[in-house]
Amino acid sequence: xxxxxxxxxxxxxxxxxxxxxxxxxxxxxxxxxxxxxxxxxxxxxxxxxxxxxxxxxxxxxxxxxxxxxxxxxxxxxxxxxxxxxxxxxxxxxxxxxxxxxxxxxxxxxxxxxxxxxxxxxxxxxxxxxxxxxxxxxxxxxxxxxxxxxxxxxxx
Numbered sequence: 001x002x003x004x005x006x007x008x009x010x011x012x013x014x015x016x017x018x019x020x021x022x023x024x025x026x027x028x029x030x031x032x033x034x035x036x037x038x039x040x041x042x043x044x045x046x047x048x049x050x051x052x053x054x055x056x057x058x059x060x061x062x063x064x065x066x067x068x069x070x071x072x073x074x075x076x077x078x079x080x081x082x083x084x085x086x087x088x089x090x091x092x093x094x095x096x097x098x099x100x101x102x103x104x105x106x107x108x109x110x111x112x113x114x115x116x117x118x119x120x121x122x123x124x125x126x127x128x129x130x131x132x133x134x135x136x137x138x139x140x141x142x143x144x145x146x147x148x149x150x151x152x153x154x155x
Contacts, residue, residue: 012070012078016148020070023119029147032116037139045133051141052086055129060086065149069125081125089127094134104136112142120146 023029040046060066068078095107111132120126126146133139 012148016078019147020122023146025117025119028117028119030116030118030120030144031147032112032142032144034112035141035143036135036137037141039138045139046131048087048090048092048131051129051131052090055090056086066125066127070122070148084125088124090129090131093130093132095132104134108132108135108140115142115144118144120144125149 019029037046065078067080067084069081069084071079093111095104095111097104097107101107111130115130120128126149128144130142130144131139132142
């Protein structure tokens with residue numbers, strides 16, 4: 001079954017709507033996880049197109065809602081985003097440690113904290129992957145998913 005074969009619209013539950021309403025600066029309802037990947041052999045970092053292909057092949061067939069955006073009224077449906085591209089959700093970043101820091105761990109923590117507090121645009125599916133490719137211990141990959149999308153993992 002392909003993504004195009006699936007039902008395009010999904011009901012937005014009451015808890016999903018509530019999570020969208022209470023999402024405010026200082027109270028972001030983004031769920032995040034950070035994965036540290038070993039550096040690939042013979043390369044400095046993972047190419048963006050490779051990461052996008054992995055998401056397209058391994059995540060999206062199981063989680064069709066990752067292609068859905070919230071409807072304008074936020075009350076009835078999550079609509080299939082016809083202009084959706086996985087590349088629009090994968091962002092490549094670099095961190096810089098402060099001059100007085102021996103390690104880049106504090107720089108990574110600052111970056112994660114800043115990303116966690118960003119609002120996600122409501123006109124796109126509410127998830128992002130931020131790839132920090134110059135982290136000294138490997139490639140740090142932060143998945144940010146709005147709470148209204150996280151419910152899908154328990155359904």
